[in-house]
Amino acid sequence: xxxxxxxxxxxxxxxxxxxxxxxxxxxxxxxxxxxxxxxxxxxxxxxxxxxxxxxxxxxxxxxxxxxxxxxxxxxxxxxxxxxxxxxxxxxxxxxxxxxxxxxxxxxxxxxxxxxxxxxxxxxxxxxxxxxxxxxxxxxxxxxxxxxxxxxxxxxxxxxxxxxxxxxxxxxxxxxxxxxxxxxxxxxxxxxxxxxxxxxxxxxxxxxxxxxxxxxxxxxxxxxxxxxxxxxxxxxxxxxxxxxxxxxxxxxxxxxxxxxxxxxxxxxxxxxxxxxxxxxxxxxxxxxxxxxxxxxxxxxxxxxxxxxxxxxxxxxxxxxxxxxxxxxxxxxxxxxxxxxxxxxxxxxxxxxxxxxxxxxxxxxxxxxxxxxxxxxxxxxxxxxxxxxxxxxxxxxxxxxxxxxxxxxxxxxxxxxxxxxxxxxxxxxxxxxxxxxxxxxxxxxxxxxxxxxxxxxxxxxxxxxxxxxxxxxxxxxxxxxxxxxxxxxxxxxxxxxxxxxxxxxxxxxxxxxxxx
Ligand code: ME8
Numbered sequence: 277x278x279x280x281x282x283x284x285x286x287x288x289x290x291x292x293x294x295x296x297x298x299x300x301x302x303x304x305x306x307x308x309x310x311x312x313x314x315x316x317x318x319x320x321x322x323x324x325x326x327x328x329x330x331x332x333x334x335x336x337x338x339x340x341x342x343x344x345x346x347x348x349x350x351x352x353x354x355x356x357x358x359x360x361x362x363x364x365x366x367x368x369x370x371x372x373x374x375x376x377x378x379x380x381x382x383x384x385x386x387x388x389x390x391x392x393x394x395x396x397x398x399x400x401x402x403x404x405x406x407x408x409x410x411x412x413x414x415x416x417x418x419x420x421x422x423x424x425x426x427x428x429x430x431x432x433x434x435x436x437x438x439x440x441x442x443x444x445x446x447x448x449x450x451x452x453x454x455x456x457x458x459x460x461x462x463x464x465x466x467x468x469x470x471x472x473x474x475x476x477x478x479x480x481x482x483x484x485x486x487x488x489x490x491x492x493x494x495x496x497x498x499x500x501x502x503x504x505x506x507x508x509x510x511x512x513x514x515x516x517x518x519x520x521x522x523x524x525x526x527x528x529x530x531x532x533x534x535x536x537x538x539x540x541x542x543x544x545x546x547x548x549x550x551x552x553x554x555x556x557x558x559x560x561x562x563x564x565x566x567x568x569x570x571x572x573x574x575x576x577x578x579x580x581x582x583x584x585x586x587x588x589x590x591x592x593x594x595x596x597x598x599x600x601x602x603x604x605x606x607x608x609x610x611x612x613x614x615x616x617x618x619x620x621x622x623x624x625x626x627x628x629x630x631x632x633x634x635x636x637x638x639x640x641x642x643x644x645x646x647x648x649x650x651x652x653x654x655x656x657x658x659x660x661x662x663x664x665x666x667x668x669x670x671x672x673x674x675x676x677x678x679x680x681x682x683x684x685x686x687x688x689x690x691x692x693x694x695x696x697x698x699x700x701x702x703x704x705x706x707x708x709x710x711x712x713x714x715x716x717x718x719x720x721x722x723x724x725x726x727x728x729x730x731x732x733x734x735x736x737x738x739x740x741x742x743x744x745x746x747x748x749x750x751x752x753x754x755x756x757x758x759x760x761x762x763x764x765x766x767x768x769x770x771x772x773x774x775x776x777x778x779x780x781x782x783x784x785x786x787x788x789x790x
Pocket of ligand 1: 284285286287288289295296297299300325510511512513546547548549550551578579580581587
């Protein structure tokens with residue numbers, strides 16, 4: 277059975293993880309948890325990108341071997357994910373034999389088919405971005421310097437002339453354009469897809485994919501002294517980790533028959549917008565060269581600035597996710613990431629905005645609602661909802677909760693996490709309004725007979741909220757569900773079950789005010 281396969285980029289091990297890395301990885305986790313909740317079988321891959329000149333230089337600066345240096349930083353990534361409640365199924369490091377062997381076999385195979393060929397590379401190279409540029413890509417500036425054309429980087433480029441192997445990228449411009457047109461869901465969001473389309477329409481250059489001036493990379497078997505270009509190496513992780521057996525791979529190293537087909541093609545690949553060209557152009561061309569199907573969707577999200585500024589080494593303003601996890605709890609951090617800016621756009625991460633959102637939406641809207649309703653059920657109904665079905669279905673101030681659930685699911689499926697949270701908060705706010713309007717404490721005196729049906733409806737709606745927020749805030753969802761008398765494992769469909777006879781109790785608040 278094919279699994280829902282989703283991936284994040286492989287993060288470079290030259291520096292510790294920050295909120296940018298956390299963002300993409302939590303996004304993948306949110307989708308993975310949503311799919312599991314819907315009953316799908318999921319495979320979620322993340323990992324680290326460990327080769328290349330940049331890592332070699334960083335290791336040298338730290339006085340370590342590249343491998344020892346990579347081991348240390350990779351552990352920071354793999355150690356952070358459980359603290360962010362990320363449940364990945366696999367963590368690949370590009371220095372692992374399972375990856376390196378496959379990269380080597382793929383290289384030799386493409387050399388045979390002619391999509392990889394030998395030539396001389398002459399041009400410019402940005403060590404920091406690990407990207408090649410031609411004379412025209414990077415014309416000299418007013419001072420005659422060649423700087424990296426990436427506005428975020430602008431570091432001096434290194435002139436390069438070396439014998440190298442090339443990937444025949446130019447051959448794939450036409451098939452790529454055909455694929456983009458035939459599969460509008462392939463590149464998302466749409467505005468970034470247009471950029472890629474325009475780029476490919478201008479024609480593609482063959483790409484140098486080996487280096488011979490340094491050693492920290494996957495060695496090319498048939499060309500001693502050459503190592504595989506870090507991007508060509510790293511992009512392949514999405515299939516090497518999935519157990520792709522390239523022609524020529526030693527039988528002892530092969531994964532069992534059918535294992536790869538269970539995962540590939542990937543369903544969603546998440547990346548940041550700055551590496552979209554590699555994922556929207558180079559990567560699918562590599563897959564075409566291998567005769568493999570393309571991922572269904574490659575989604576490029578936007579970038580966070582921090583307190584209005586780009587995060588950078590020189591500014592020393594990389595935000596550590598643990599600052600927020602320690603201060604507010606992991607769920608609040610996961611929530612704010614997707615509530616503060618629409619997924620796909622750029623946005624600013626500020627401590628003040630975080631605190632405000634935490635207090636108004638989590639402590640006030642959701643936390644208060646949950647505790648006051650649970651408390652009233654304890655007080656007025658002795659902590660137990662009536663048996664039977666006093667209402668047909670939950671309605672929050674006129675919102676049909678079941679219909680809303682379909683809308684939330686549709687937004688999640690379309691990766692519109694911000695919209696999904698918006699729909700969920702419509703219900704949270706409506707429920708708060710309902711309490712204010714119906715004033716159960718007055719009804720307890722004037723019309724106590726109405727309370728069982730009212731709370732039955734409210735708890736049912738709250739249970740739905742707890743299921744919807746589960747992908748974003750798994751620990752909070754679990755706390756709510758325990759207090760709302762949910763029995764057994766919860767799935768997306770569980771919200772349809774009427775809470776007949778449920779035992780409701782109020783425990784410590786979900787989100788203490790800060
Ligand atoms: O590019 N806002 O690794 P990397 C949002 N190794 N997301 C951000 C971000 C920010 N300010 N900063 C980083 C590489 N990210 C390559 C990838 S894939 C085969 C190889 C996230 O460590 C975002 O996902 O520089 C971005 O694409 C990724 O981290 C870059 O991580």
